[in-house]
Amino acid sequence: MIYGIDIGSTTKNVNWSLLKEKGIEFAVIKATQGDYRVNPNFPELAAAARQAGIATGLYHWCDPLRDGKAQGEYFLENTIRTEYDFAALDFEQYWADWNEWPGKIKKLLSPAKISKAGSITAATILNGSRSVSHIAAGKMKMLVYTRASFIHDYALPAIGWLADYPLWIAHWAYPSGRVTLTWEELLQKDAPCQMEPALPKGITRWTLHQWSGDRFILPGMNGEKVDLNSYNGSLAEFRTWLGLEQQTGDEDLLSVLEAQIENFMLQAGELNHALQAYLSAQKARP
Numbered sequence: 001m002i003y004g005i006d007i008g009s010t011t012k013n014v015n016w017s018l019l020k021e022k023g024i025e026f027a028v029i030k031a032t033q034g035d036y037r038v039n040p041n042f043p044e045l046a047a048a049a050r051q052a053g054i055a056t057g058l059y060h061w062c063d064p065l066r067d068g069k070a071q072g073e074y075f076l077e078n079t080i081r082t083e084y085d086f087a088a089l090d091f092e093q094y095w096a097d098w099n100e101w102p103g104k105i106k107k108l109l110s111p112a113k114i115s116k117a118g119s120i121t122a123a124t125i126l127n128g129s130r131s132v133s134h135i136a137a138g139k140m141k142m143l144v145y146t147r148a149s150f151i152h153d154y155a156l157p158a159i160g161w162l163a164d165y166p167l168w169i170a171h172w173a174y175p176s177g178r179v180t181l182t183w184e185e186l187l188q189k190d191a192p193c194q195m196e197p198a199l200p201k202g203i204t205r206w207t208l209h210q211w212s213g214d215r216f217i218l219p220g221m222n223g224e225k226v227d228l229n230s231y232n233g234s235l236a237e238f239r240t241w242l243g244l245e246q247q248t249g250d251e252d253l254l255s256v257l258e259a260q261i262e263n264f265m266l267q268a269g270e271l272n273h274a275l276q277a278y279l280s281a282q283k284a285r286p
Helices: 016-021 043-052 067-077 111-129 146-155 157-162 183-190 233-240 250-284
Strands: 002-005 024-033 055-061 086-090 142-146 167-170 208-217 225-231
Touching: 002 055, 016 024, 016 043, 016 142, 024 043, 024 067, 043 055, 043 208, 055 167, 067 111, 111 142, 111 157, 142 146, 142 157, 146 157, 146 225, 146 233
Parallel strands: 002 024, 024 055, 055 086, 086 142, 142 167, 167 208
Antiparallel strands: 002 225, 208 225
8 A cells, every 4th residue: 555645734844754764655735725825835845755755746725715717827826836746636615604614614605616616726727737837847647635425515516527637535534533653553553454435426436545634643743643645556556657767665675685586596406406416426436
């Protein structure tokens, strides 16, 4: 299983080298929201993550109260000087009044309005990131983060365009609450290796799965809770999908060593056979 994290605007200090050492292969960092908010920490976080060898995505929070094209352009304008490996659209807002969030929501946006905002914002980011003027020109992957219950309850028209994008599905395997663990304890005991996330109607495949919310406190995160994710495939497939160079990990090194040992044993067997034949021939001489 290939693991990653995602972080919002409050995260400032991350020990990326430690996370890479513990098996984290990708990170998704919040960059922008609507057409009015930028995470001031994202350029530094993205640069440090990529320096540590972690594939890095930047995400935009889609606010359906704002024009979709303006939102997409806002993301592109604010990320144009930052190296990153993929983009994502956070598509989950259904409330019409930010003063009600995150409490009891009474004022809801229409499903059509929510869907339209998501569709236009996603298309604007994807098309813009492929233009020759953008730092990621020609190689960008664009995911949409959402959850099945949100689509079914608040944004059903989005079914019509969601299938055009790789999906980053939120489906948590654990309840809320704070738990402090080592990475070894998490990945050996708590990671839901076999869990399949619930998908929106008509969708048959997911790319990333966010399987925990703000629950786990882990080394390298400066005491902050972190969201955990997995990729639907192998590390080689993940890096191929993003157009990244393949890494030689421990498993690859082990395969090489095993092949070398097997070859050595074969050669030793052949030498021993030749030696025994020689000794037999010597004994048989008068």
